[in-house]
Every structure is written in C-alpha cells, then in structure tokens.
Amino acid sequence: MTQSERPRHSVSVAAVITNDTGHVLVVQRRDTGKWEIPGGILELDESLAAGVRREVEEETGVTIEPDRLTGVYKNLRLGVVALVFRGHIVSGKPGPTDESAAVDWWTADQVTDRMSETFAVRVLDALDSTDVAVRLHDGVHLIQEPASLPVR
Template identity: 80%
Template sequence: MTQSERPRHSVSVAAVVTDEQSRVLVVQRRDTGKWEIPGGILELNESVHAGVRREVEEETGVTIEPERLTGVYKNLRLGVVALVFRARVTSGTPGPTEESAAIDWWTSDEVTEQMSETFAVRVLDALDTVDVAIRLHNGVSLLTEEIAPEVLGD
C-alpha cells in the first residue's frame, strides 16, 4: 500500500472558553441543531492555535486566546482527532453567526445534561484537570483501549 492509498486522519480543533462565573461558551450548530463547544477542521496551511482562533471566531464572533491543551480525542469510526484547548475571550461579544444558530453560556451541569457524552467530556476534562486527557470514542460513547478493537471489528 502506497502512502497515498493509506487512510488519513482529519484533525479538528475546539475551545472550551470560560467566563468569570466558570460558565462555558457553547454554540448551537446550524447544520445539526446540536449544542457543542466552538470548533472545526484544521486547515492544511494553518497552525493549530490559528485554527482554533479562526474556528471560534467563525462560530461565535469573538477573538480568543488559547491557554493550554486540555485533551486529545479520537473518533475511531470517522478517523478524526480533536485537539481541545482552554481559552479566554480577548475581544468581541458572542453572538450567532453563519455557522451557529445560537450562542449561550452553560454551567458544567448544563453541559452534562444537554450535550452528548463525547462532547460533554471535553468540557469536563478542560474544567476539572491539569493533565491532558487522551480519550477514544465512536462518535456516541467513550471507549477504552481494551474494547476499541472489538468496536472496530479488528
């Protein structure tokens, strides 16, 4: 198998942006209606930090500064690796954009209750840990290293 024939990963970037009350900036996606943290696919020609800044601005209208990497999450079904950062707003006021139907600030309890497990864990990891979390999922549920091959049929 040549290099060009091998399956490739996609890399996404996202930010857990918090305010003074430790609430998290969330967006309601226009395409799916789901509530998530702002983020998206990293472009080939941009740095990781530039990508997360661009994605947050496109989805919320605010400029942010990434502070630290908080987690690496791999969707085994889609081959997407997500890099999640804690970030703070440096300018602007959040509001809906072409990519987001609504913007809100949620508590960690609201995140747990209203987001899917694979997105809520990214927020909780960013809020609760000082270490970088590394997790696997299938797009719906978190997986362990031991069961991942079974899920993929390896």
C-alpha cells in the same frame, strides 16, 4: 497498499472558554442543531493556535487566545482527531454567526445534561484537570482503551 492509498485522519480544534462565573461558551450548530463547544476542522496551512482562533471567531464572533491543550480525542469511526484547548476571550461579544444558530453560557451540569457524551467529556476534562486527557470514542460513546502491556 501504498502510503497515498491509506486512509488519512482529519484534525479538528476546539476551545473551552469560561466566563467570570465559570459558565462555558457553547454554540448551537446551524448544520446539525446540536450544542457543542466552538471548533472545527484545522486547515492544512494553519497552526493549531491559528486554527482554534479562526474556528471560534467563525462560530461566535469573538477573538480568543488559546491558553493550553486540555485533551486529545479520537473518533475511531470517522478517523477524526480533535485537539481541545482552554482559551479566553480577547475581544468581542459572543453571538450567532453564519455557522451557529445560537450561543449561550452553560454550567457544567447543563453541559452534562444537554451535550452528547463525546462532547461533554471534552468540557469536563478541560474544567476538571491540569492534565491532558487522551480518549477514544466511536462518535457516540467513550471507548476504554485496553491496558498497556508491560515492557520487558
């Protein structure tokens, strides 16, 4: 198999944005009806920061600034690598857009109860740690990566 025949990964970017009370900005996607943090596919010609800014603005109407990377998540079934950032609003007020049917501010408990496991963990990782989480999933459930073998 040549390099050009090999399957390629897709890269997505998303942001965990909190308000003054610690609630997380979430969007209800128009295409699936699911609640998620704002984000989407990174364009080939844009930086990571520019991509997350664009995706959040397209889905919420607000301008944000990404602060730090909080997690890297690979969907083994689809070949999507998602980069999740903490961010803060620079301007605007969140509201529905062409891409989101609704926006809301949720507590961490609401995120856990109402989002799928693979999306809720992205929020919880961003809220709970200063480390960068690295996780695998199958689109539905997290997959525990085998322990590393010792280097000899």
